[in-house]
Amino acid sequence: MNLLDAELSIGGVKIKGVWIAVVIAIGSALGTGFWQVSSLYARLEAVEGRNIPDIVPLNKQIALIETQLKDNNVSQLQGKLAELGTNLVVIKDQQGGLLEIKESVKELEQKVIQMQTTVEKAELATKQVASFPEDMTVIKREISDLWDGLDYLSNPYK
DSSP states (O other), X not given: OOTTTOEEXXXXXXXXXXXXXXXXXXXXXXXXXXXXXXHHHHHHHHHHHSOOOOOHHHHHHHHHHHHHHHHTTGGGHHHHXXXXXHHHHHHHHHHHHHHHXXXXXXXXXXHHHHHHHHHHHHHHHHHHHHTHHHHHHHHHHHHHHHHHHHHHHXXXXX
């Protein structure tokens, strides 16, 4: 059976096969178009049914944030960060110097402790020697008395 030979009789009107194909194609195109339009309309109704928030407060917040950024001078933040980095390097170098000074101070503290020990020993020796002049006076007097005694023994009539 060939499409050209096919005929359809509707209400006394005979429609040939090619016209049937054309009517079916146009009908399906129109049906698809109506389907797509109704689908689009349903989507639009769903979107319209949603509550869209008011963006005016958001615009105010954005303006406030922009003002704060300008006030805080964020554009020069990179320069400030570079300056802070340089300061940190200087602090690190100074800290190294302070550690060397700390070691020197520890050495000096040990020397001071040694000196204090020496001073304490010297004070103890000084206390022991403090009675030396008196002891020497006593010894001199005893020696003198001994010489006087020997002189007397050697010449009792003197």
